[in-house]
Amino acid sequence: MRDQTIGEFLEQLSARVPAPGGGASAALHAAQGAALVAMVARYTTGERYAGHAAAVERITAAADALRETALRLAAEDAAAFTAVTDAYRLPKDTDEEKAARSAAIAAALQGAARPPAEVVGIAEGVIALAGELLPIGNRNVLSDVAAATEAARAAAGTARVNIEINLGGIKDEAARAGFSATADAVGALMERADRVTDAVRQEIAK
Amino acid sequence: MRDQTIGEFLEQLSARVPAPGGGASAALHAAQGAALVAMVARYTTGERYAGHAAAVERITAAADALRETALRLAAEDAAAFTAVTDAYRLPKDTDEEKAARSAAIAAALQGAARPPAEVVGIAEGVIALAGELLPIGNRNVLSDVAAATEAARAAAGTARVNIEINLGGIKDEAARAGFSATADAVGALMERADRVTDAVRQEIAK
Numbered sequence: 104m105r106d107q108t109i110g111e112f113l114e115q116l117s118a119r120v121p122a123p124g125g126g127a128s129a130a131l132h133a134a135q136g137a138a139l140v141a142m143v144a145r146y147t148t149g150e151r152y153a154g155h156a157a158a159v160e161r162i163t164a165a166a167d168a169l170r171e172t173a174l175r176l177a178a179e180d181a182a183a184f185t186a187v188t189d190a191y192r193l194p195k196d197t198d199e200e201k202a203a204r205s206a207a208i209a210a211a212l213q214g215a216a217r218p219p220a221e222v223v224g225i226a227e228g229v230i231a232l233a234g235e236l237l238p239i240g241n242r243n244v245l246s247d248v249a250a251a252t253e254a255a256r257a258a259a260g261t262a263r264v265n266i267e268i269n270l271g272g273i274k275d276e277a278a279r280a281g282f283s284a285t286a287d288a289v290g291a292l293m294e295r296a297d298r299v300t301d302a303v304r305q306e307i308a309k
Numbered sequence: 310m311r312d313q314t315i316g317e318f319l320e321q322l323s324a325r326v327p328a329p330g331g332g333a334s335a336a337l338h339a340a341q342g343a344a345l346v347a348m349v350a351r352y353t354t355g356e357r358y359a360g361h362a363a364a365v366e367r368i369t370a371a372a373d374a375l376r377e378t379a380l381r382l383a384a385e386d387a388a389a390f391t392a393v394t395d396a397y398r399l400p401k402d403t404d405e406e407k408a409a410r411s412a413a414i415a416a417a418l419q420g421a422a423r424p425p426a427e428v429v430g431i432a433e434g435v436i437a438l439a440g441e442l443l444p445i446g447n448r449n450v451l452s453d454v455a456a457a458t459e460a461a462r463a464a465a466g467t468a469r470v471n472i473e474i475n476l477g478g479i480k481d482e483a484a485r486a487g488f489s490a491t492a493d494a495v496g497a498l499m500e501r502a503d504r505v506t507d508a509v510r511q512e513i514a515k
Contacts, residue, residue, distance in 0.1 A: 109318055109337070110311035113376055117344035119351040125456030128341045131315065132463060135334045138323035145325040170319055249470040250331030257338060257463035260506065264455040267513050300466065307473050 104131070104177045121188055126180035129222050129261035134173035136229040136254035139247050141166035143233075146241040155239045162232050169228050173258075176225070180218035180265075187211040212272040213282075219262035220285045223292070226262070229255035230296050237302055249303035256296035263289040310337070310383045327394055332386035335428050335467035340379035342435040342460035345453050347372035349439075352447040361445045368438050375434050379464075382431070386424035386471075393417040418478035419485075425468035426491045429498070432465035436502050443508055455509035462502035469495040 104112060104127060112131075116123050144163040152159060190211040193204040233251045240248055266286045273279040310318060310333060318337075322329050350369040358365060396417040399410040439457045446454055472492045479485040 105316035106314050108312050108314055109340075110380070112315055113340050113344045113380070116341065117347035117351070117373065117376060119348065124348065124450070125345060125453045128345060128456050128460060131341065132338065132460065134315075134319050135322065135337065138319045139331060139334060141323035142325065142330065145323070167323065170323060174316070174319070244330070246470045246474045247331045250334050250467045253463045253466040253470075254334060254338065256466075257459045260459040260462075261456045264452045264459075264506070264509060264513065267510060268452045300470070303470060304473060307470065 104181075105174050122181040122184045123177070124184065125261050126184060126219055126222075126265050127177045129219060129258045129265065130173050130177035130180060130225075132254045132261065133176075133222050133225040133229065133258035134170045136226065136233075136251045136258060137166045137170035137173060139251035139254060140229055140232045140236065141170065143236050143240045143244050143247050143251070146244045147236065147239065152239070152241070158235065158239065162235055165228065166232055169225050169232075173222065173225050176218045176221050180215075180222075183211070183215040183218055187215050206274075209272055209274040212269045213275060213278050216266050216269040216273065216278075216282045219265040220282055222262040223259050223266075223285050223289060226255040226259035226296075227292055229258075230292065230299065233299050234295070237299055242306075245303055245306060249300040252296040252299040256293050259289045259292050259296075310387075311380050328387040328390045329383070330390070331467050332390060332425055332428075332471050333383045335425060335464045335471065336379050336383035336386060336431075338460045338467065339382075339428050339431040339435065339464035340376045342432065342439075342457045342464060343372045343376035343379060345457035345460060346435055346438045346442065347376065349442050349446045349450045349453050349457070352450045353442065353445065358445070358447070364441065364445065368441060371434065372438055375431050375438075379428065379431050382424045382427050386421075386428075389417070389421040389424055393421050412480075415478055415480040418475045419481060419488075422472050422475040422479065422484075422488045425471035426488055428468040429465050429472075429491050429495060432461040432468070432502075433498055435461035435464075436498060436505065439505050440501070443505055448512075451509055451512060455506040458502040458505040458509075462499050465495045465498050465502075 141163055144159050147159045190207040194200045195204050230252055233248050263286045266282050347369055350365050353365050396413040400406045401410050436458055439454050469492045472488050
C-alpha cells in the first residue's frame with residue numbers, strides 16, 4: 104500500500120476484488136491519525152515548549168512508529184484475507200478433505216482477525232498520544248488533534264466490524280475470547296476519542 | 310494528492326508543513342468511504358440481484374463521482390489553507406494596509422471553510438448510499454458497508470472541526486451562518502452513520 108498512489112489505492116478499494124477492503128481502509132485511517140499526531144508534535148517545539156520537550160520528542164517517535172506499524176498491518180490484512188479465500192477453495196469431496204478444509208478455514212479466520220485487532224491497538228495508541236498533546240500542543244494546530252482522534256476512531260470502528268465478522272468461524276476458544284474482548288473494548292475507546300474531539304471543539308468555541 | 314504515494318502523503322501529513330493537514334485527511338476519509346460503497350455495489354450484481362440492478366448501477370455511479378469530488382476537495386483545501394497563510398503575511402504598517410489585510414484574512418478564512426463544508430456533503434452522500442445498500446447489498450461484503458460509514462463519519466467529524474476553526478474570523482454574516490449550520494448538522498449525520506454501523510454489527514452477530 105505504501106508505494107501505491109492514493110488514486111490507485113482508491114480505485115482498487117472501489118473495485119470488485121477481494122482486497123484491499125475495509126481492513127486496509129482501517130489501517131490507513133490509523134496511519135492518518137498517527138501522522139496527524141506526529142505533525143502536531145512537530146509544531147510543538149522550540150523555546151516556548153521547552154518544558155515539554157521530552158514528552159513531545161517521545162510522542163513524535165511513538166506516533167511515527169505507530170504509522171509504520173499501521174502501514175505494515177494493511178499489507179498483513181490483505182495477505183490474511185487471501186488466506187481465507189484460499190482456504191474456502193480447498194477440496195471438500197471426501198470426509199478427510201472436508202475436515203482439513205474446515206480446520207484450514209478456522210485457522211485462516213483466526214489469522215484474519217489478528218490485523219484488525221492490532222489496528223485497534225494502534226488506534227488506542229493514537230488516541231492516547233492525542234490526549235497527551237491536547238493540553239500542551241501548539242494551539243495553531245489544535246484542530247489537527249481532533250482530526251487525529253477522528254481518524255483513529257474510524258480505524259477502531261472499522262477494525263471492530265472486521266474482527267466481529269471473523270469471530271463466528273474461529274474454533275480456538277481462547278483466541279476467540281481474546282478477539283471478542285478486543286472488539287468489546289472499542290466502544291470505550293470511541294468514547295475516549297470523542298472526549299478529545301469535544302475538548303478541542305470547546306477550546307475552539309471559546 | 311491523487312498521484313502521491315500513500316507513503317509520501319503520510320510522510321507529509323506528519324511533517325511540520327502547513328498542508329496537507331486535517332483537511333486533506335478528512336477528504337481522504339470521504340474518498341475511502343465512497344470507494345467502499347462502490348465496492349459493495351460492484352459485488353451486488355448478476356442474476357441474484359437483478360431486481361436491484363437499476364439502484365445498484367445508480368449507487369455505483371454516484372459513489373464513483375463522490376470519490377472524485379473528495380479527491381478534488383483535498384487539493385482545494387490545501388490551496389485555501391495556503392491563501393489564509395498568505396493573507397496573514399500581508400503588510401500591516403499603515404491603517405490602509407491593516408484594513409486590507411484584515412479583509413483579506415476574513416475572505417481567506419471564508420474560502421478555507423468551503424472545502425470542509427463540501428466534505429460534509431460528500432460524507433452525507435456516502436452515508437445515504439451505504440444506508441441504501443444495507444438491505445440489498447451482497448452479504449459477503451456487508452462489513453464493508455460499515456467500513457464505508459465509519460470512514461464517512463470520520464470525514465464529517467474532521468471537517469466539522471475545520472469549519473469551526475475558521476468560523477470566528479468570517480465577517481460575512483450570511484456565509485458564517487451557512488457554515489455554522491453545516492457544522493451543526495454533523496452531529497445528526499454521525500448518528501445516522503452509527504445507525505448503519507449498528508445494523509451491520511447486529512446482522513453479523515446473528
